[in-house]
Amino acid sequence: MxxxxxxxxxxxxxxxxxxxxxxxxxxxxxxxxxxxxxxxPPHFGVMTLIEANPGSAQRELVERSMIxxxxxxxxxxxxxxxxxxxxxxxxxxxxxxxxxxxxTGKRTLERARTAAxxxxxxxxxxxxxxxxETLTKLLRKLAGAGP
Amino acid sequence: MxxxxxxxxxxxxxxxxxxxxxxxxxxxxxxxxxxxxxxxPPHFGVMTLIEANPGSAQRELVERSMIxxxxxxxxxxxxxxxxxxxxxxxxxxxxxxxxxxxxTGKRTLERARTAAxxxxxxxxxxxxxxxxETLTKLLRKLAGAGP
DNA sequence: TATTGTTATACTCTATAACTATA
DNA sequence: TATAGTTATAGAGTATAACAATA
Numbered sequence: 161m162x163x164x165x166x167x168x169x170x171x172x173x174x175x176x177x178x179x180x181x182x183x184x185x186x187x188x189x190x191x192x193x194x195x196x197x198x199x200x201p202p203h204f205g206v207m208t209l210i211e212a213n214p215g216s217a218q219r220e221l222v223e224r225s226m227i228x229x230x231x232x233x234x235x236x237x238x239x240x241x242x243x244x245x246x247x248x249x250x251x252x253x254x255x256x257x258x259x260x261x262x263x264t265g266k267r268t269l270e271r272a273r274t275a276a277x278x279x280x281x282x283x284x285x286x287x288x289x290x291x292x293e294t295l296t297k298l299l300r301k302l303a304g305a306g307p
Numbered sequence: 308m309x310x311x312x313x314x315x316x317x318x319x320x321x322x323x324x325x326x327x328x329x330x331x332x333x334x335x336x337x338x339x340x341x342x343x344x345x346x347x348p349p350h351f352g353v354m355t356l357i358e359a360n361p362g363s364a365q366r367e368l369v370e371r372s373m374i375x376x377x378x379x380x381x382x383x384x385x386x387x388x389x390x391x392x393x394x395x396x397x398x399x400x401x402x403x404x405x406x407x408x409x410x411t412g413k414r415t416l417e418r419a420r421t422a423a424x425x426x427x428x429x430x431x432x433x434x435x436x437x438x439x440e441t442l443t444k445l446l447r448k449l450a451g452a453g454p
Numbered sequence: 455t456a457t458t459g460t461t462a463t464a465c466t467c468t469a470t471a472a473c474t475a476t477a
Numbered sequence: 478t479a480t481a482g483t484t485a486t487a488g489a490g491t492a493t494a495a496c497a498a499t500a
Contacts, residue, residue: 161370161371161372161373162373163373165451166450166451166452166453167450167452172447172450172452173443173447174427175427175431175439175442175443175446176333176337176423176426176427176430176431178443178446178447178449178450179326179329179330179333179446180330180331180333180334180337181330181450182326182330182446182449182450183326183327183328183329183330183331183334184327184330185450186323186326186327187327187330190323190327202467217481217482218481218482219480219481219482223308224308224315225308226308226309226310227468228468228469228470229481229482229483230468230469230470230471230482230483230484230485231467231468231469232482233482233483233484253476253477253480253481254475254476254477254481255475255476255477255480255481255482256476256480256481256482257481257482276323279323280321280322280323283323283449284322284323284449286448286449286451287445287448287449291445291448292322294441294445295322295442295445295446295449296320296322296325298434298438298441298442298445299322299325299326299329299442300319300320300325301433301434301438302325302329302430302431302433302434302442303313303314303319303325303328303329303332304312304313304433305313305314305319306313347490349490364458364459365458365459366457366458366459374491375491375492375493376458376459376460377459377460377461377462377491377492377493377494378490378491378492379459380459380460380461400457400458400499400500401458401498401499401500402457402458402459402498402499402500403457403458403459403499404458404459455500456499456500457498457499457500458497458498458499458500459496459497459498459499460495460496460497460498461494461495461496461497462493462494462495462496463492463493463494463495464491464492464493464494465490465491465492465493466489466490466491466492467488467489467490467491468487468488468489468490469486469487469488469489470485470486470487470488471484471485471486471487472483472484472485472486473482473483473484473485474481474482474483474484475480475481475482475483476479476480476481476482477478477479477480477481
């Protein structure tokens, strides 16, 4: 059994398996799409958060993600090394580090987003527009997100 | 953000994220359901394969799963230690080890299956029967499995 | 020479706990 | 005393490569 092939019965009839299988498959494709940019999924997630909340303290980024504090340090270290993000002093509280994207970071994030969208399009290609909408609606409901 | 809470927008609108999120969530619940039985998901998967093909060589189990050879050795070692499976000599080829479930192994697998089904029921509880069928159909199509 | 199973080893990812500095 | 950030360390899980026995 490989990720390229469709799963065999009876697995392909079990919704729990199908969900986990397709989820892993898309997570993999997503990681592969990010790789040429030198990014892994956590980098993308953190950059997206920084973009939405520029100047966040690391603590806030930890709270809004599922990344713990020590991993967050490592991720932001790597973003800084690549010139994609910057830590600056927080004028009001010297313990805090305010995190920003650099212009290069913003451009890279935009490219990453494009790559991610292309990947998603390829993965969801077997479904037509209406089916994709139905799937999204059901998955939202399953996740407990509002309608 | 935690796995207990629904994901925030705009993530909750992205089908790729929703798929990965729900997939991870069910994989976690599945692992948690197995834990009281002293099993992890790979144990369950391998036991299911052995049950369907008693006397398989380890090589066959590797081919039919996504577990590599050295990991398979470790998994079967653990099943043997717990008295759930047995390696026997293959009469036709002395390199091969024919793998079987013990009676205890069969009973444990049955209990694990029950636990897994209860977990799936709890996870899919937000959907009614018709919605669950639609979701399964769409996920099958997405995975490339026949109708 | 190829195959089956095994072992030893290394690697990735993440989590835990202890530490520094500020509040 | 509590909080923000950091570092060092350990753990789970998996993969890679070398090896012994057998074909």
